[in-house]
Amino acid sequence: MGLAKRIIPCLDVDAGRVVKGVNFVGIRDAGDPVEIAKRYNQQGADEITFLDITASHEDRGTTVEMVERIAGEVFIPLTVGGGIRTCEDIRTMLNAGADKVSINTAAVHNPDFVYEAAQRFGSQCIVVAIDAKQVSKTGSPSHWEIFTHGGRNATGLDAVEWARKMVSLGAGELLLTSMDRDGTKAGFDLGLTHAISEAVSVPIIASGGVGNLDHLVAGVLEGGADAVLAASIFHFGEHSIPDAKRYMSEHGIEMRL
């Protein structure tokens, strides 16, 4: 085995600025996405994901500029998610220097968009984000459904079936977020991660709920995730990426150290 599991820090971006900043020692303005991306790159992040939460359409131009600036200085894979609704949105981000885009709600509203995007740009740059929530009752077999709008709106779509469908339409990777765990620091939903990882051939990025380094280890060893995405444990200085990599490596996981 030579392929390393990946650690991906995720940053929320609003109008070209990283929301709440990142707590690196010695950075004056921790909201600057270029500085943050450079610092994560130096720390050994395997990829970087930006989630664009810019509300107004006009301000999205600043996100494009931000991607351009980062792509000129940081040479690891860069994914941009949030507000990707059309092939034109994808083209704009790829031309700016993003390597992948992550499609979420637009895939739920129009699954053919995933097909169209993969045909046009190649599966390698199409990540489909899946937000799932457990809907089964205690005692009955686990079952998860797709939710939109930050976990508020149920769609009635079975998460495992949906994952299979997205891959058959051309998704090259799945970003899987447990809406039950997101923000809880209670760890990934390992049952969900494992169910989807076994159901599809493409890599799975586990997300939602990371509170400590053991959660990252469990995501890979028990959940079968190919990559782990986390935000707050890295941003607020609780753990550094080298610490996380060393810890995972000590638990027998192949990492890029």
Place this chain on the structure above:
Amino acid sequence: MTIAVIDYGMGNLHSVAKALEHVTHEHVVITRDERRIRGATRLVLPGQGAIRDCMAELKRSNVQGLVQEVLTNTDKPLLGICVGQQMLLDDSEENEGTTCLGFIPGRVRRFNDSMRDDQGHRLKVPHMGWNRVDQNHSHPLWHGIDNGERFYFVHSYYVDAADDNSVFGTTHYGDVGVHAAIGRGPVFAVQFHPEKSADAGLRLLENFVNWEP
């Protein structure tokens, strides 16, 4: 002194151009113009997506003949990346068989979907992420890069070159030995993405820019 990134309509060329600009003061152009390609001192042949589409677009943009000519008649350094590497072989299993440029003997094969790792988890296809590249032979493009260094990969098909002398780097995934770097004369080609492989990738690009085969 110009480096031309050949644009035949397939894939994201901006990352490659930006990474080259980062390691050289030479002029980097993204082009399909015959005059500019002929006038360039070095060429980069990228490629993403399905190989049949790549070959078709290469032909349609009238670049195929030019690339063939450069490969056979000149000593101009050329760097192939990803599908730009695969296209140098004889043919590919992708899309029910696709005839390629035939510059380096061998085939492009698909990973088996049913490979498993030591923990029993599925080995995913595409092979995506950072993997080690063992250097089979020394080469000027490996200068300053550790044997076994990791590079960033994303691919479902891999090069299986017929002649070991053309293989400069091997990467292991499941039970497959991927010919991750191949070369012949002034041509070097890699399956991984040097433009996305942090310092090691930039070093390889810098070595390419300074290479005098």
